[in-house]
Amino acid sequence: MNIAVLVKLSVDTSYMRLDQNNRVLFSEIPLKVSDIDRNAVEEALRIKQQGLANKISSFSVLTWGSSDKRVSEAQNLLREILAMGVDESYLYVDPGFVYSHLYTAKILARMIRKAGDYSLILAGEASIDGYSSQVPCRVAEELGIPCVSYARRIEVKEGKVIVERDLEDSVEVVGVKLPAVVSVTREINTPRLPTLLQIRAAMRKPVNIIKASDIGLEPMKKIHEFVAEGVKIQRKGVIIEGKTVDEKIEKLLEALAKEGITLYRG
Amino acid sequence: MKILLAGRISEVAELTGFIAPISSTADIHALIFGKPGEDEIRSLSVSKAIVAENADPSYADDVVEALKAVLGKEVYDYIVLVATRINKEAGARVAQTIGAPAITEAIGVRLEDGSPVFIRSVMAGKAISKETLSSPAVIMVAPGRNKPVDTGKRVGEIQRISISGKRSVEIIERKGKERKGVRVEDAEIIVSVGRGFKSKEDLSMAFKLAELIGAQVGCSRPIAADLKWLSEEHWIGLSGKKVRPKLYIAIGISGQPQHLAGIMDSKIIVAINKDPGAPIFKYSDYGVVEDLYVFIPKLMEKLSTRQK
Numbered sequence: 150m151n152i153a154v155l156v157k158l159s160v161d162t163s164y165m166r167l168d169q170n171n172r173v174l175f176s177e178i179p180l181k182v183s184d185i186d187r188n189a190v191e192e193a194l195r196i197k198q199q200g201l202a203n204k205i206s207s208f209s210v211l212t213w214g215s216s217d218k219r220v221s222e223a224q225n226l227l228r229e230i231l232a233m234g235v236d237e238s239y240l241y242v243d244p245g246f247v248y249s250h251l252y253t254a255k256i257l258a259r260m261i262r263k264a265g266d267y268s269l270i271l272a273g274e275a276s277i278d279g280y281s282s283q284v285p286c287r288v289a290e291e292l293g294i295p296c297v298s299y300a301r302r303i304e305v306k307e308g309k310v311i312v313e314r315d316l317e318d319s320v321e322v323v324g325v326k327l328p329a330v331v332s333v334t335r336e337i338n339t340p341r342l343p344t345l346l347q348i349r350a351a352m353r354k355p356v357n358i359i360k361a362s363d364i365g366l367e368p369m370k371k372i373h374e375f376v377a378e379g380v381k382i383q384r385k386g387v388i389i390e391g392k393t394v395d396e397k398i399e400k401l402l403e404a405l406a407k408e409g410i411t412l413y414r415g
Numbered sequence: 416m417k418i419l420l421a422g423r424i425s426e427v428a429e430l431t432g433f434i435a436p437i438s439s440t441a442d443i444h445a446l447i448f449g450k451p452g453e454d455e456i457r458s459l460s461v462s463k464a465i466v467a468e469n470a471d472p473s474y475a476d477d478v479v480e481a482l483k484a485v486l487g488k489e490v491y492d493y494i495v496l497v498a499t500r501i502n503k504e505a506g507a508r509v510a511q512t513i514g515a516p517a518i519t520e521a522i523g524v525r526l527e528d529g530s531p532v533f534i535r536s537v538m539a540g541k542a543i544s545k546e547t548l549s550s551p552a553v554i555m556v557a558p559g560r561n562k563p564v565d566t567g568k569r570v571g572e573i574q575r576i577s578i579s580g581k582r583s584v585e586i587i588e589r590k591g592k593e594r595k596g597v598r599v600e601d602a603e604i605i606v607s608v609g610r611g612f613k614s615k616e617d618l619s620m621a622f623k624l625a626e627l628i629g630a631q632v633g634c635s636r637p638i639a640a641d642l643k644w645l646s647e648e649h650w651i652g653l654s655g656k657k658v659r660p661k662l663y664i665a666i667g668i669s670g671q672p673q674h675l676a677g678i679m680d681s682k683i684i685v686a687i688n689k690d691p692g693a694p695i696f697k698y699s700d701y702g703v704v705e706d707l708y709v710f711i712p713k714l715m716e717k718l719s720t721r722q723k
């Protein structure tokens with residue numbers, strides 16, 4: 150059995166950049182491997198360590214720009230997950246890419262189909278920049294296979310995968326036949342940190358660049374447009390100074406009283 | 416414009432509140448799962464109700480099958496669901512099948528030049544995104560933010576459909592989560608605890624303080640998810656509850672963007688942290704640099720003497 154892992158190269162939300170009009174400059178924000186996708190990679194590695202998988206491949210669609218700089222940034226990030234133990238990476242690069250979950254999922258499905266035979270496709274529950282939880286089940290639908298999300302435990306057994314999934318009001322143990330797509334939560338495991346030796350070894354592993362012509366995709370239409378604006382912090386940012394705790398508490402209560410908030414019930 | 420609201424009857428009612436700003440010229444239909452009574456159906460402010468009695472909305476497969484059946488017969492511009500975890504699966508699958516865009520956790524909508532613009536939060540809460548989608552589109556609405564609204568529509572027709580109920584996912588076991596009826600979403604004051612607390616037992620200080628000032632207790636993700644010191648009902652942030660209290664008191668919380676994402680709508684934020692460099696201070700109205708183990712007992716002492 151082979152495992153495919155969907156790895157998004159998200160923009161790093163801790164380095165937000167804005168233009169003069171307060172609009173988010175996505176193309177100038179550095180990329181990072183979306184946090185929860187590292188958990189998906191870790192889970193794939195654990196399944197392989199149990200002797201249940203032969204090969205692990207990662208699949209990424211470059212969404213935030215396709216300049217040479219972006220491509221090499223992406224390749225470097227993919228080396229991090231290759232160093233964790235992934236065998237090979239596929240990276241889709243296309244100047245004609247039009248932002249949309251629909252196309253992202255179509256491309257991922259085609260790349261996976263073309264790359265080989267994968268029984269289990271792992272993904273993150275949501276990507277850190279968009280947080281939309283759409284792509285995994287869209288890929289499943291495109292491939293015509295089942296989808297189970299929010300997994301916090303996975304067991305592969307006799308052509309099936311048993312998943313403990315985390316819903317709002319319940320925890321469900323569900324079973325689906327393979328092939329299937331499973332998205333994982335942050336709680337499922339703790340992703341390993343590769344050693345220096347592994348990072349060096351990863352330089353020899355392949356990052357395969359895939360282009361539109363390789364998978365025969367029709368031109369994309371603009372179906373989803375958005376403008377993101379930075380949320381302005383409108384907080385007072387007052388630090389209450391004082392020599393003693395008592396003094397600080399008095400001043401805090403005074404400040405709150407001026408805001409119309411009394412903490413003691415009179 | 417034609418809109419389809421889909422879900423349990425209570426969810427459909429909630430969704431009428433979300434679409435109110437765009438409903439005046441729209442034709443609004445409902446797809447209802449389960450077996451509500453006729454009166455209940457007629458109380459919905461929609462012009463047509465389609466009832467899928469044998470569809471169980473706790474299975475994404477059922478939601479998908481019922482939606483596909485309806486969408487196979489009639490074209491809608493917007494298909495609207497509450498963004499529960501099961502519905503997020505179903506919505507994504509339906510959108511892919513019909514070749515449509517979708518958005519998750521929409522927090523608002525308004526008409527701009529006659530077309531709906533949907534609002535959601537992105538970049539871990541650091542930015543607000545205004546999104547326009549070509550129709551048809553699937554809209555998944557952030558849960559719990561909307562109340563039923565009378566859109567002026569009355570149910571004219573009730574249609575019943577049934578589905579095959581074929582499922583790809585087999586539920587082996589379902590365990591209910593521990594619920595204590597805590598609703599931080601509705602709280603006026605929240606005392607929120609983070610990793611600054613050294614042990615589970617120490618949280619009793621926060622509960623005592625909360626009781627004294629009539630607050631609910633909230634927490635950062637590690638307290639609920641990793642340490643499991645509190646149930647998930649208390650968890651606030653990007654992946655937890657979004658709150659909007661008059662006063663939010665963050666104690667021993669560093670102020671990472673994923674936590675801040677849940678507290679943006681608070682009126683006043685107070686932070687207690689012993690590290691003067693903690694990011695939370697930049698996102699607070701009032702900050703006190705102090706050890707919580709010194710601060711909380713002193714504060715309680717002061718408050719109880721004042722109360723007398």
Ligand SMILES: Cc1cc2nc3c(=O)[nH]c(=O)nc-3n(C[C@H](O)[C@H](O)[C@H](O)COP(=O)(O)OP(=O)(O)OC[C@H]3O[C@@H](n4cnc5c(N)ncnc54)[C@H](O)[C@@H]3O)c2cc1C
Binds near residue numbers: 667669708
């Ligand atoms: C995809 C994703 C989703 C996430 N979703 C959420 C979410 O929904 N909610 C959430 O909260 N987090 C979320 N996180 C995690 C988030 O990034 C932070 O790790 C988390 O918020 C940190 O929690 P904390 O502030 O309690 O702990 P820490 O960051 O460890 O901060 C503890 C603070 O306590 C202070 N402190 C220590 N001792 C004392 C003392 N004696 N007195 C006073 N202060 C003291 C320290 O100075 C420090 O600032 C998410 C992360 C990811 C990647």
Ligand SMILES: Nc1ncnc2c1ncn2[C@@H]1O[C@H](COP(=O)(O)O)[C@@H](O)[C@H]1O
Binds near residue numbers: 284
């Ligand atoms: N561009 C992408 N390339 C590869 N995987 C992706 C991409 N976008 C989303 N995914 C996968 O889908 C998951 C959920 O993403 P999202 O639907 O954007 O919240 C991510 O955690 C990834 O596993």
